[in-house]
Amino acid sequence: MGRDPEYLAFMRRRLAEPAAPPGGGVEDARRELAADLARSPRPPVGTVKDLVVDGPAGPLPARLYRPGSGEPAPALVFFHGGGWILGDVASYDPVVRALALASGTAWVSVGYRRPPEDPYPAAVDDAAAAVRWVTGHAAALGLDPARIGVAGDSAGGQIAAAAAARLRGPGPARPALQVLLYPALDLRAVPPRQPDPDGLRFPPSGVDRALRAYLRGADPAHPDVSPLLDPDPRGLPPAVIATAEYDRLRPQAERHARRLRDAGVPVTLITGTGLDHGFLGWGAFARRPAEAIAEIGAAVRDALRPEPPV
Numbered sequence: 001m002g003r004d005p006e007y008l009a010f011m012r013r014r015l016a017e018p019a020a021p022p023g024g025g026v027e028d029a030r031r032e033l034a035a036d037l038a039r040s041p042r043p044p045v046g047t048v049k050d051l052v053v054d055g056p057a058g059p060l061p062a063r064l065y066r067p068g069s070g071e072p073a074p075a076l077v078f079f080h081g082g083g084w085i086l087g088d089v090a091s092y093d094p095v096v097r098a099l100a101l102a103s104g105t106a107w108v109s110v111g112y113r114r115p116p117e118d119p120y121p122a123a124v125d126d127a128a129a130a131v132r133w134v135t136g137h138a139a140a141l142g143l144d145p146a147r148i149g150v151a152g153d154s155a156g157g158q159i160a161a162a163a164a165a166r167l168r169g170p171g172p173a174r175p176a177l178q179v180l181l182y183p184a185l186d187l188r189a190v191p192p193r194q195p196d197p198d199g200l201r202f203p204p205s206g207v208d209r210a211l212r213a214y215l216r217g218a219d220p221a222h223p224d225v226s227p228l229l230d231p232d233p234r235g236l237p238p239a240v241i242a243t244a245e246y247d248r249l250r251p252q253a254e255r256h257a258r259r260l261r262d263a264g265v266p267v268t269l270i271t272g273t274g275l276d277h278g279f280l281g282w283g284a285f286a287r288r289p290a291e292a293i294a295e296i297g298a299a300v301r302d303a304l305r306p307e308p309p310v
Helices: 005-016 026-037 095-104 122-136 155-166 206-216 250-264 285-303
Strands: 047-055 058-066 073-079 106-110 145-152 179-183 239-244 267-272
Touching: 005 047, 005 285, 026 095, 047 122, 058 095, 058 122, 073 095, 073 122, 073 155, 095 106, 095 285, 106 122, 122 145, 122 155, 145 155, 155 179, 179 285, 239 285, 250 267, 267 285
Parallel strands: 073 106, 073 145, 145 179, 179 239, 239 267
Antiparallel strands: 047 058, 058 106
């Protein structure tokens, strides 16, 4: 059927913008992503506070977004996308603000170690440590330690899913929820592009180079790298999984949702009909991404609602 006309017009304008000249380095690419996300508004959130989280190799930057006040709030520990190499807490600020407001839930955005400086497993090690830290400091942060989950988009979705698997056993840091937003879940190969009925021409993704930098010799078939290959998904936290229709990662996210359900794990699957990878940053520019962000927020709010008293 193709994209919504308003959203399609936005995407054509976006893709018509001049591309960065080839040959730039990692720092150039990081600045370009930050500049792109900086065009999004930063709506006010009740409490925004910078934190320092204890990581396995040193302190990690983090930022708490808490829309409400009063009762201890549920929270999601969030790991940004950017192909494992790009993105940070500051650049993702508009995205996390939008998710916090849509869900009415606290979010703690964490800056993990990135390649090429720090390849796998550094990011997943940092993610698991960050969830433990937030859970252990929940009272001081105004959070409910029994309702803390893990979340991530794109490459951050792989990190979040791997952290959820590591923490699935009994203990206070076991996530109450995993929120995987157009996640990368099978790193054995770069998946093919999805057919595009609107004929949009996307620039080269560079995913193959990013994967080589992230893995640096690690086994891509290991479940800690490719969560889709977890041999026994039983015991994983309930999941909210959001896809984008024209995203090359959609088939693996849908397969992951089926495997979780078959293993008895509750799953809410949000199909981003007519959308593309990266839509979390576009809610201020077109109606369709805004609707999908609102749907994600509602699913998170419902999943982290407190259990009724018996």
